Amino acid sequence: MPERHEDRVASASQSPGAVTRLAASWRRSMVKHGLDPARPPQLRRLTGRELAERRGRLDEFIAVARPQLDQLFQLVCPTGCNVLLTDATGIVLEQRARDADTGVFRDWGLCAGTDWSEQAEGTNGIGTCLAEGRQVTIHRDEHFYTRNTGLSCMDAPIWGPDGRLIAALDVSSARSDHTERWNALIAAQVAHSARAIEAAFFRVSFPGARIIAAQAAGAEDAALLIAVDKDDLAIGANRAARRAFGLEKEGRLRPRPASDLLGRDDEATGFEKAERAAVIRALARAEGNVSAAARALGVGRATLYRRMQRLGISENPGRLSRG
Incomplete structure (x- = not known):
């Protein structure tokens, strides 16, 4: 009988000296944040007012990022991907998806106003990218929660002009035919777009x-x-x-x-x-x-x-x- 996903996560999380970054993230999710891979809580969603307040704090940054979000979406939308921009806490601020795919991604919780921090969702593209301050790809069963193992998420951090982490750029897919090799191509484009946003925001920050x-x-x-x-x-x-x-x-x-x-x-x-x-x-x-x-x-x-x-x-x- 194949080992269940939640059992594999729990087993890999037992050792304090986790030997891989993935195992270290699973351990953080279970030990530090007290999450159970088999029993995810209800997705946390901000109210419309709360989301507007979050966006307002980063309005200039979002305005700079939007052209790059649109460009990235044009590149990946034919493959059924979803483009997200979050703040430094993992709250989704902006989304780009085809009308036909919007409902699917909303069912996954991949939409504006949701919380994808590691504290809320365990190991995932957005949360782990922000927790570790590095580019990550979390492919299907690398996710912490069993419910998220149908997703592939490619993420890159965006650093502000003050040297602090300001956002994460995410491309997610729920397609089973997206291989790790295909995801690597998308991840390269995500990293490029993140650096373009970072550079553009740096320039406008010093008029x-x-x-x-x-x-x-x-x-x-x-x-x-x-x-x-x-x-x-x-x-x-x-x-x-x-x-x-x-x-x-x-x-x-x-x-x-x-x-x-x-x-x-x-x-x-x-x-x-x-x-x-x-x-x-x-x-x-x-x-x-x-x-x-x-x-x-x-x-x-x-x-x-x-x-x-x-x-x-x-x-x-x-x-x-x-x-």
């Missing part, structure tokens, strides 16, 4: 500042972002940049000269080399059109000209256009 971007070594989608004001003071840094430069882990960034971070010695090093390469790549992609390159980098043309001069990039290396 008037110029944003310097570079690529983190070994992490294709994890851009280092620094906000620099008119006095050349670094006034903001995203989580990747905070970690790379040993800055304050969370909260307000203490302003310091950008040169202290960017290494403005006679020979450019570190971040400045990466910034110079990023500017040159943008100019190359724009076929030398400085205005188009500035738009791609999210800065004004005058700002880009200043950066080109500062980085030793001539005004017309080859055939750069003034357009």
